[in-house]
Amino acid sequence: MFLLSQQSVLLKGHAVLGEYYTVLSGVAWVTGILLWGLGAWWLLLALGVTAHYAKQGIPFNLGCWGYTFPLGVFTLASFKLAQLTSIAVFSSLSLGLLLLLAGVWGVVMTKTLQGVWSGRLFVAPFLQNNQSRSEEKKEKLS
Numbered sequence: 472m473f474l475l476s477q478q479s480v481l482l483k484g485h486a487v488l489g490e491y492y493t494v495l496s497g498v499a500w501v502t503g504i505l506l507w508g509l510g511a512w513w514l515l516l517a518l519g520v521t522a523h524y525a526k527q528g529i530p531f532n533l534g535c536w537g538y539t540f541p542l543g544v545f546t547l548a549s550f551k552l553a554q555l556t557s558i559a560v561f562s563s564l565s566l567g568l569l570l571l572l573a574g575v576w577g578v579v580m581t582k583t584l585q586g587v588w589s590g591r592l593f594v595a596p597f598l599q600n601n602q603s604r605s606e607e608k609k610e611k612l613s
Contacts, residue, residue, distance in 0.1 A: 507552060510545040517541075531582040533592070539579060542572050 488495075517538065521529070546568040553561035586592030 503548075503552075507545075507548055510541070510548060513541065514545060531586060533583070535579050535582065539572070539576050542568070542575060546572050 521538075546565065549561060549565040549568055553565050583592065
């Protein structure tokens, strides 16, 4: 939305939409800020839930990669917001988010490679439980 806000100036010379480019720019700016705030809320919730369950020990699975994409998009949006506003807080926050993203990505990649190397990543516990249940049923029937 921040990019749409910047690019709305290109509509200035348009015959029909030319007079509305400032409105479009404002709407895009407000929508971008609201979406950034929603992303900040998601990040706080994700960090809180992860911290809560990290105390109990979180087993690794490929779903952990689901943290990297939203965090990456939020980081890029923060960099763009810092560029557009020139507010130092957003610049510092963007750098912190980039470090967090690199750390999360590094941990998830390391755990993925360890799981591939050991073979644990390709084990389906549900299927193993199903096989043991079917064997128990066969024993009961015989």
